[in-house]
Amino acid sequence: MTWESVIGIEVHIELSTSSKMFCGCAVEFGAEPNTNICPVCLGLPGALPVPNRKAIEWIMAIGLALNCEVSERSVFHRKNYFYADLPKGYQISQFDIPVCHDGYLDVTVDGETRRIEIERAHMEEDTGKSTHVGDGGRIHAAESTLLDFNRSGVPLVEVVSRPDIRSAAEARAYAQDLRAVVAELGASDVRLEEGSVRFDANVSIRPEGAEGLGTKVEVKNMNSFRSLERAVEYEIERQISVVEAGGELTQETRHWDEEAGVTRSMRIKEGSSDYRYFTEPDLAPMVMSASWVDEVRVGLPELPAERKARYSNEGLDPDLAGVLSSSPVEVRDIFEVATAAGADHRRAANWLVGEVTAWLRRTETDPAKLPLGGEQLAELVEIVDEGVVSSSAAKVVLEGVLQGEGSPREVAEARDLVQISDMSAIEEIVAKVLADNPEAVDSYAAGEEKVVGFLVGQVMTASRGKADPKLVSELLRKKLSS
């Protein structure tokens, strides 16, 4: 039987607001434990929550960027459960009326684009952090648990997709694209390793073409895109092998073990959890007026998908458009300036995603400190077009520009890279090379055309790279045939 996998993904995004969701405490990663706390985020008796307006604007922005509708009125609920790092004994979250609902994200894998629908994006607060001490950090064997409430109350947006994802690769692409959108907005630090973006995957399988849904397994603890993809891949295979061996799947939560590369069943809770959601009486319903939503909408930046489409319209092929679109903003800004200054879009883009990006990586330079202006890039493209420098010499020119040696033209002059455009000078070198390589000349005469490449190389060497190779090649063929 052929199986189809059905995957839904929940993404938790910690917003990078300056203060927490319901109090004025700072949001700061890596602070001394229990230093950013107050009566509200510690759940002291009598303390009350007051919503952070900026956080509401961020979730509206995230929702709009994901093509969601923003509810006119949205309500906070209490999600009740006991846990040591949950100070109030309930989490303020949302239940039946989230801030955003019914959106989508188009995801492309291997050239095929599919629309993944988004059910909802809701607002909630993060919990504190438990660290289990002793015996390898496992909760049941731990000697003690340390609690840090700095994270308690940090605004969290949860984006829930519909079960529209059909492969592990698609799950990864969805997660990456979602993260890129959030990064573009500036709504979060989007650092996976610090937990500011976290993924859970709901995975099930069904016979290809079937309508209903299979037994759903929730997979947790993936902290990179790669581990998300691996975990989903593993879980799909596991489910297929269980079913094909005549076994039955259990609805459960499984933990991804990165080292072992397997998912493991977590402790099975007695009965299903009942969070006893009810309207949070300490908070009035939020009202998102049309004018407020418009204000947020107008403030949205160009999103990765929109930008990619624009680049394509400007003549970049889809791959190049995609790579440039997800390049750092500083790199993209250079592209905008260079093309506005007249540079060919495709060539400017190739320089940026090729040589410039490689240089950034090699020198470990922060893109914000990239010492290249759009005008300079336009000039670089121009001098190649004009034949002032060869394309190989242009790479050396770029290196010089990046090292602060001046404009492309200045660097080309200073480094003596300007192509020899004087025909007689080239003819002189060609004549010399032909005279010095009689065997090659004979070979050509005997029909071995490929020796032209060798001879071109000889001429280039003799000209120290400054001759135009195309010109040299033409000249050589003319001479050899005469």
Next chain:
Amino acid sequence: MTLHELTIAEAGERLRAREVSSSDLLEAALDRASRTEAQLHAYLTIDREGAREAARKADADLADGIDHGPLHGVPVALKDNMCTRGVETTASSQILAGYIPPYDATVTRKLKEAGAVIVGKTNLDEFAMGSSTENSAYGTSYNPWDIGRVPGGSSGGSAAAVAIGSAFAALGSDTGGSIRQPASLTGVVGMKPTYGTVSRYGLIAFASSLDQIGPLSRSVQDAALMLEAIWGHDPLDATSYSGSYPNPSAALDDGVSGLKVGVVKELAGEGYEPAVETAVSAMVDKLSDAGAAVVEVSLPTFDIALSAYYLIAPAEASANLARFDGVRYGHRGEGATTEKLMARTRAEGFGPEVTRRVLLGTYALSAGYYDAFYGQAQKVRSAIQEDFSRAYGSVDVLVSPTSPTVAFEAGARVDDPLAMYLSDICTIPSNLAGHPAISIPIGLDEQILPIGFQVMAPALGETVMFQVAATVESLAGFTERPVLEELAS
């Protein structure tokens, strides 16, 4: 008249005339406390040192010409479910034994800013759950009119303190009648403001959508002065009202001529003591004589208000009290795992009534029961609000007894929760609607126990409510004070 019997207004006049000092007023209250606390147990904590310092400061300020207003230098008490920085706050629960808040409730801060002197923290039913103050983990309070009887609850300590004079006024909290019912049972004025007008920041929550802080005092005017000091928009409370506020002191002398007074048909009959009904009807007649147009009004949903209340309040309480888990503060039970520690903490820390309500509320919110219980109760709540709106279409205020009975004997209802719950039958509807209501003492029954008269008004109707209440007060001419066999100081 001795100092401890003065109203805030009278004490204020003498303070400003330099006839007495704030320290004199405080010593009078403290002396009163030392003579009566062994019998009444109105207080859980008396902060003699802090209060004396505050009184000295108030006197020094006044000498320097700094006058913080009507409450300047006046000794007041706070129910022990309001946070006081540096002073133990327990909500009468074992689970908060020794808990010292690191911050002041907004009402505490406002009273301090108004120059009031905080005498101490008064007893209550644990987490304000009860109508007799017998559910306190630290012992029952008693009624100054008869120490064999309860002072009502849950703000019974505040009521007893104001009635006996160990505070000039006090704050209580009212979730289903917890200010008005004890005020009625102890012969003082007790008032629940419109929901959202007094900040709940720093009030240890019982049922957040119903809880409201308000004053207990010896006169209607004093209640207005206290209210004006503590209310107002608070950015720390997201349910705080931010529009314009009524003016409770404005119309105290205006009488009731031309006002329409509705007598609630449903709050009479079976279960109401004859003496209570007689006194209430007599007052209604007096209001009519004073020029009010009196009509009987039916609010049929009042009959199911109690049932709705006992689903909504415990449901909210079950979540509000979840934070008491022994992890961060308060009592901690022994347990090998976090789950066991939490379970042990709560089993040991909560008294039987609190446990009952947490279980009831948890059940009412559970999957499969939510619609039948909590959901249904919310519908009843809306229906009550609609009933009120209809009634206020034709009358300015509604009146009724505050409590169907006078103070009952200690122990009489402890084993019968339903009988205890019925104590609040007249007061609960205003909480469910978020409306203001006030209880004014109007007389004594033949056992020399006070009877209270309730005036209810629509949201933000405090101005007209105080106008009627002041008229009731003057028509009743109630000046009796409890006589307690005092112990030697």
